[in-house]
Amino acid sequence: MKQIDAKDRQIIRELQRDGRLTNQDLAERVNLSPSPCLRRVRLLEEAGVIVGYSADVDTRACGFQITAFIRIALQRHEGDAVERFEKRIQDADEILDCFLLTGEADYLLRVVVADLDEYEHFVRNRLHGIPGIGSITTSLVYGTVKSSRVFPL
Amino acid sequence: MKQIDAKDRQIIRELQRDGRLTNQDLAERVNLSPSPCLRRVRLLEEAGVIVGYSADVDTRACGFQITAFIRIALQRHEGDAVERFEKRIQDADEILDCFLLTGEADYLLRVVVADLDEYEHFVRNRLHGIPGIGSITTSLVYGTVKSSRVFPL
DNA sequence: GCATTATTTGGCAGCACATGCCAGAGGCCT
DNA sequence: AGGCCTCTGGCATGTGCTGCCAAATAATGC
Known part of the structure; x- marks a missing residue:
């Protein structure tokens, strides 16, 4: 398993903030071009660092008081x-x-x-x-x- | 503000399971065509039901013991x-x-x-x-x- | 210090997807 | 039944994804 470097951490951070970030936008924010950026994301997913993605839903608004x-x-x-x-x-x-x-x-x-x-x-x-x-x-x-x-x- | 119906709930459910679902896949899963599906998602976002999206990251794998x-x-x-x-x-x-x-x-x-x-x-x-x-x-x-x-x- | 190898990056091309617009279908009230 | 309102589906265009290859950078051996 690979070690996580600073760029990976940046990627994780940005995807925690917005899990639907476009790969292009993500690449831009971490100063990479789209291809290596996407590859890093895939590796983080396969390594089990990024477990998945999910919508954050307001419990109350959704009827759970x-x-x-x-x-x-x-x-x-x-x-x-x-x-x-x-x-x-x-x-x-x-x-x-x-x-x-x-x-x-x-x-x-x-x-x-x-x-x-x-x-x-x-x-x-x-x-x-x-x-x-x-x-x-x-x-x-x-x-x-x-x-x-x-x-x- | 609109009332949330069964289809909205289905959408929320699917997006909680996978926040990066393609609008097309999402539409298919909830038996809608892409356009109305996307519109519902946008409405849920604007209404504050869907607050955002985020990557689920493994704390340990990310270095937080x-x-x-x-x-x-x-x-x-x-x-x-x-x-x-x-x-x-x-x-x-x-x-x-x-x-x-x-x-x-x-x-x-x-x-x-x-x-x-x-x-x-x-x-x-x-x-x-x-x-x-x-x-x-x-x-x-x-x-x-x-x-x-x-x-x- | 230089050459060789390994790893990572960037660009390109083909394809899938998102998104705004408009027409059509279904529901509801009178 | 007619008219109104809301929601849906299809289409066209632009944007983004993704796999492949060459170039650049970093690591290694001598």
């Missing part, structure tokens, strides 16, 4: 319970992210749902249906101070 | 302190996300840095430099079970 962060601790940590738990996480579309954390909780989930009714439904029918959960701590998001997809220089 | 979630409670909540705090958040490139939360903490931050040294530097020089912070609780990410950008159906 509730975003919640949920911290979960398991009762037991045998491989079996963990596997089943993570499988259920994968299958729940409302759960966008799930991270393994150090600290008091084991997992941190980010969940979006249309409204409080759906949230209740999600917690009662989905979360509580997963065996092996020890504790659940919910925090609702009532504001977004910052939301960036661009890594620090 | 550490991702941390940091919960912060303020000491005081006068408008002044809050404003200054949030300004500092905006200016810190290491902080990718910052949400206002219900529950014990006031804020949840998502932070990425290259390594533990940089993390220490960030906490000591950036975070502790912000006045008015009451408590800080750090959780390091040591695994990602799920990471999706596609909203539930």
Whole structure:
């Protein structure tokens, strides 16, 4: 695997800012001509540095009034319970992210749902249906101070 | 402002899955011809439903070994302190996300840095430099079970 | 220091795609 | 049913993508 150099970093930065940048514009911004620029992008994609591209959608405008962060601790940590738990996480579309954390909780989930009714439904029918959960701590998001997809220089 | 219909939702879904989809491919997937499809996309952009597009980059592969979630409670909540705090958040490139939360903490931050040294530097020089912070609780990410950008159906 | 090799770059050509315009289809109210 | 409004589809033009080859630059050996 190749090493990432300064030019690659520039490319990544620009594509994080605008994932639909034209290859020509991108090339111009990083002071390259289109062909080598495109090749670098393809290499970054193949190397798994650039995993994909996506539209950033406003949750509220799209009808999802509730975003919640949920911290979960398991009762037991045998491989079996963990596997089943993570499988259920994968299958729940409302759960966008799930991270393994150090600290008091084991997992941190980010969940979006249309409204409080759906949230209740999600917690009662989905979360509580997963065996092996020890504790659940919910925090609702009532504001977004910052939301960036661009890594620090 | 227009109401979002089923076709718009389909478009949003496809563009969340692949933000670089060609308008032609997109049109095909949602059973539309290119022109009306493109128009819908533009309307969604202008309406602020689609906020932008971005490349999804692997933090580790890009050299950021550490991702941390940091919960912060303020000491005081006068408008002044809050404003200054949030300004500092905006200016810190290491902080990718910052949400206002219900529950014990006031804020949840998502932070990425290259390594533990940089993390220490960030906490000591950036975070502790912000006045008015009451408590800080750090959780390091040591695994990602799920990471999706596609909203539930 | 010079020659050789490897890697990266830039330009060109053919092809696919985006985009604005206009006519036609479908829905809705009266 | 008629008329109005909205949305769709097709076409034409200009722009961008992408693969190939030659030139330039960087790395290596002697």
